């Protein structure tokens with residue numbers, strides 16, 4: 162069939178066709194029509210093959226060969242950790258607010274002008290069941306600011322703070338790369354454009370779109386033909402590990418190097434707390450000269466996040482790497498720990514939980530990618546029809562994860578990690594309400610409800626640590642999840658990035674009741690002996706210096722539980738299980754430069 166169609170193909174397409182035949186893919190052409198029939202579709206087929214070929218390091222032939230090897234390993238049940246013994250690695254364990262933490266934060270802010278940020282946002286978040294892109298989801302409901310707005314405002318605040326500390330002129334514009342996919346690209350562009358890039362210069366933001374990879378029908382790695390279209394290969398996402406090959410092929414890393422960038426910070430799409438942990442973690446990377454620094458939190462045994470593990474091979478090799486939660490338990494059992502991954506006397510697993518926030522030193526990163534072209538160790542997870550492992554229930558594909566980057570590094574690489582307080586660093590929004598409600602008691606829900614409540618808790622605890630009187634939370638149930646409800650306090654990142662900012666802006670005479678809400682939307686706002694029982698909103702331009710004191714009391718904003726199934730409500734409200742009823746508030750606006758007291 163292909164022979165008959167050769168006349169309509171270009172020389173390049175004929176080369177690709179030969180490669181496919183050499184790699185055992187003749188079935189792809191078995192049902193092709195005669196020349197003159199479906200010629201356009203045949204061109205589309207080769208357009209797709211060209212894309213699949215160019216977007217994979219080493220091309221489609223490598224993909225097929227890698228797949229064959231990994232599928233053979235999977236069939237024989239080869240243990241990817243064969244010969245490795247897991248142990249708990251050592252890293253930097255930080256406690257919010259102590260001297261060590263404060264020192265790292267200050268170093269981190271200084272260093273931020275030399276950073277570039279990379280946000281992986283190609284995932285659709287099927288588990289969350291939200292129909293929009295996750296970056297557009299409000300991170301909390303007092304301001305309604307979405308995750309992307311919060312991230313961009315945090316990066317801009319870091320940029321300004323870092324430049325203020327620089328000796329001499331500083332024109333730094335921290336670059337932001339967002340990795341998208343066909344599932345998220347257009348909506349990410351729309352979100353940025355319709356919001357004027359949330360204050361960032363459009364040239365500061367680059368989008369890199371990841372391509373999906375070919376699906377595989379059998380253990381011989383025969384590519385799967387789309388059931389709806391015989392001229393199309395079925396594809397599925399390859400995973401967030403693609404970010405490394407995309408950065409490499411984009412040429413951005415060299416541009417950054419030339420511009421003086423030293424650190425690349427990778428992060429995920431829905432963690433509203435993350436930027437509270439970034440300055441200290443960057444300070445650790447800088448101080449310890451880490452080539453790789455993974456942010457981690459204490460993790461409950463069997464909690465569905467990967468564990469940072471030291472693997473020591475019988476031949477002496479060692480690496481510090483994330484081991485996914487479903488592998489850590491069997492690995493422990495297979496290496497003399499019959500209980501598997503269990504909590505120790507602290508009530509947590511001794512293996513810190515990977516939150517997939519990586520800080521890489523740029524120069525060694527570039528060196529490594531020159532060797533690997535950004536290819537990351539892959540895995541395959543076929544669902545077999547039966548125990549003979551000869552047929553799949555549905556087509557599978559290779560996958561890769563960004564945190565597997567250290568797997569190819571030489572032993573000389575300085576790979577470390579930084580454990581942060583969970584309340585400060587990690588509250589992702591990943592699970593839909595029904596699944597969240599089924600999470601075992603004591604384990605985190607990772608839902609829109611818990612993600613929002615975690616922001617209020619963190620802000621309350623930070624103010625408390627700075628000396629303000631903040632009462633204990635009350636427990637409420639939303640969408641079947643029991644959560645702590647603290648005062649609903651939010652602030653713009655430029656108000657306070659690090660603990661010492663908070664300490665200069667809040668004095669110990671302040672008190673905020675549990676029913677209160679407060680939004681600080683301004684840079685130079687100082688809370689002095691403020692007593693708040695109600696709702697207070699402060700809006701001020703950067704050139705205004707506002708001192709807020711005295712007693713503010715009003716009916717405030719009420720958290721009202723809502724029914725998840727109430728289709729009259731927006732999806733954003735339903736997935737968190739409550740809405741904020743704005744009954745009464747004091748709103749103060751300072752639109753002019755000057756000094757003001759209230």
Ligand code: UGB
Nearest residue numbers: 281282283284398399400401429430466467515516517562
């Ligand atoms: N993502 C992409 O950009 N492209 C893709 O193809 C897939 C995802 P998930 P996951 O935080 O607790 C990770 O689906 O992969 C983006 C770690 O592997 O939310 O199940 C996507 O948009 C795990 O070790 O998470 O698990 C999102 O921003 C643990 O750290 C990000 O990748 C876990 O996250 C993560 O995708 C966690």
